[in-house]
Amino acid sequence: MAGGKFLTYNKALPGAYINFKSVPAPASIVxxxxxxxxxxxxxxxxxxxxxxxxxxxxxxxxxxxxxxxxxxxxxxxxxxxxxxxxxxxxxxxIDTGGAKAKKLEGALTITAKCPGVFGNEIKIVTEKNKDNVNIDVNTYFKTKLVDKQTVANISELKSNAFVEFEGTGAVPIHAGIILEGGTDGTxxxxxxxxxxxxxxxxxxxxxxxxxxxxxxxxxxxxxxxxxxxxxxxxxxxxxxxxxxxxxxxxxxxxxxxxxxxxxxxxxxxxxTVTGMTAGAEINQSNCFKIIEAATEIINFIAEDDLVQEIKSGWFLLTKRMDGEIIVLDDLNTFTDYSSEKDDDFGNNRVIRVFDEIGNTTRLIWEKYFVGKENNDKQGRDVFKLQLLKNFYELQNIRAIQNFSADDVIVTMGQKKDEVKVDVYIQPTDSMKKLYMTVFER
The missing domain is CATH 3.30.1490.450 (Dna Ligase; domain 1)
Incomplete structure (x- = not known):
């Protein structure tokens, strides 16, 4: 059964799509x-x-x-x-090497599942069960009880998410077997x-x-x-x-x-910026996004220097007039503007729209058309219809504007298995610059 969050009403699979504000799950294909x-x-x-x-x-x-x-x-x-x-x-x-923490206590060998110094914070507490026959074996990780087993002997012990047990014979009674020797990798x-x-x-x-x-x-x-x-x-x-x-x-x-x-x-x-960029929807900008709880900018840039800095392709922090620390603008490093790639390509909100079109068009093409649909006028019209659904969804959520069906042109390519598509879109940006004149009467 499918599920998740929705931004638009175009889910393909049956299921429950529910929005929870604390955990923004994926929206839809769009x-x-x-x-x-x-x-x-x-x-x-x-x-x-x-x-x-x-x-x-x-x-x-x-x-x-x-x-x-x-x-x-x-x-x-x-x-x-x-x-x-x-x-x-x-x-x-990303680190490799290092050593797993380990401890031998009587006939019982305990080894951490992963290398690293956190393995040294594993403690095994063994004590008589209330039946006075079996042994309770408790695994603690950073003082938190993460596993509890009741066994008659060592061979009955099962590995858990934190340690592996080896040995035979009686489980030793111990108030706290602490693993040691764990080291981080490089x-x-x-x-x-x-x-x-x-x-x-x-x-x-x-x-x-x-x-x-x-x-x-x-x-x-x-x-x-x-x-x-x-x-x-x-x-x-x-x-x-x-x-x-x-x-x-x-x-x-x-x-x-x-x-x-x-x-x-x-x-x-x-x-921080990785999360912001991944989490921003295609109809959102991180421009002027507040950095919650921030009190000071490291490597503060004076306002007089900000213009040149953003022209140089930096994603920057600044202060709003009320003192809040914010993202200045949602920019990437592209600055070599031309007639083929203008300054829109330096704008991450616009790039998210372009990327959505690229990703979704590929999904539609591969899932429904490659090897399945005939490359004749009827087949190309069906493909165009699917593309139009996507573009109208983008317009409905205000990611693009002024779009019409005439903006998508689907024709046969140079070879009989090729399809050529030209699309004209106008991505929507967020309000950023205000020019206001106040006249005295």
């Missing part, structure tokens, strides 16, 4: 957004694997077994920053190659690289260009300090912010 991905060094979790986190997982504790943290842990900062603004995050544990630049390869198998909106490694941004740009231009996956990436990318698929930051209780460094602000 405007289905909210998925981000980031590679992060972790102290718990499977290495070299893509780990799915929902925005609720950090709050309800389901993230503990996956990545070793909850919303209230300092180590969850980047995940928390991202998931403030989107509903799903694919985390990839991050190498070539680990990111494995991450990028892994993400080719996943559908997402925005990738974030919250690292100050200067070798990474150009590699990520090449990846995003290939995904957008060759693989047909209309994604964007957020990186640190790379406005020279000059590409609509790359967003670059160089500022951070402080709250009363924590600091988001400039390269960490990548995580």
């Amino acid at each position: 405007g289905s957004r909210g998925i981000a991905t980031m590679p992060l060094p972790l102290s718990w979790g499977e290495q070299g694997k893509v780990i799915k986190l929902l925005s609720t997982d950090l709050e309800d504790g389901k993230s503990l077994a996956k990545v070793g943290v909850t919303a209230f842990d300092d180590e969850a900062k980047l995940m928390r920053e991202c998931l403030k603004h989107c509903y799903k995050l694919y985390v990839y544990r 991050v190498k630049t070539n680990n990111y190659t494995d991450y990028l390869a892994a993400m080719r198998e996943y559908q997402f909106n925005t990738m974030g690289i919250p690292s100050d490694d200067t070798k990474l941004p150009s590699v990520v740009k090449s990846y995003v260009q290939n995904e957008r231009d060759n693989a047909g996956k209309k994604i964007q990436a957020v990186v640190y300090n790379y406005n020279s990318a000059n590409f609509e698929g790359i967003i670059s930051v160089k500022q951070g912010y402080k709250t009363k209780i924590e600091e988001i460094k400039p390269h960490e602000f990548v995580a």
Whole structure:
């Protein structure tokens, strides 16, 4: 049975589509957004694997077994920053190596499921069951009881999400067997190659690289260009300090912010913008979006310098006249405007509309037409009708405007298996500049 959130009424599968404001789930074929991905060094979790986190997982504790943290842990900062603004995050544990915590107690060997220092925070408490025959074996992770078993001997113990048990014979009674020897892995630049390869198998909106490694941004740009231009996956990436990318698929930051209780460094602000970009619907802009609880901008830019900075392709923070810290404008790094690609291509809201058209058209084409429909006038008219449904939905949610059926022209290509489509659209932007003259009477 299908389900999820709706933005427009065009779901294909039977099911319940319900909106919950706290967790913005995907909308529909039109405007289905909210998925981000980031590679992060972790102290718990499977290495070299893509780990799915929902925005609720950090709050309800389901993230503990996956990545070793909850919303209230300092180590969850980047995940928390991202998931403030989107509903799903694919985390990839980017560090490799390290050691699993372990402990031998009598005939019982206990080994942490994952390498990392968080394995050293696992404690096993064993005690007589109330039947005075069997043994209760309790697994604690960071003081939280995460598993409880009642067994007669070691061989009956089953591995859980945190530890593996080995051995035979009697379970030793112990007030607290604490695992030790767990160490974190290390991050190498070539680990990111494995991450990028892994993400080719996943559908997402925005990738974030919250690292100050200067070798990474150009590699990520090449990846995003290939995904957008060759693989047909209309994604964007957020990186640190790379406005020279000059590409609509790359967003670059160089500022951070402080709250009363924590600091988001400039390269960490990548995580925030990644969530914002993934979570923004196609009819929304992040222009003037408030940074909740922010009290100070790191690398503050004076208003006199902001014009040149945004012309240079930066995604920037500034202060509203009432003191709120906000996003200045929702921009990417594309600045080399031409008659073929004007300044609209530097506007992330417009890019989201273009990307929606690209992604949905590909889905319609591959799902309903390739190898199924005849390439004659009747078949092309059916294809045009499907495209029109999509464009009218975009107009209904005010992502585009002034659209009519005449703006879609579908003809046969040069060969009999080719279809040529020309579409003329006018993306809608948000109000940004006010010019007002007040006359005295």
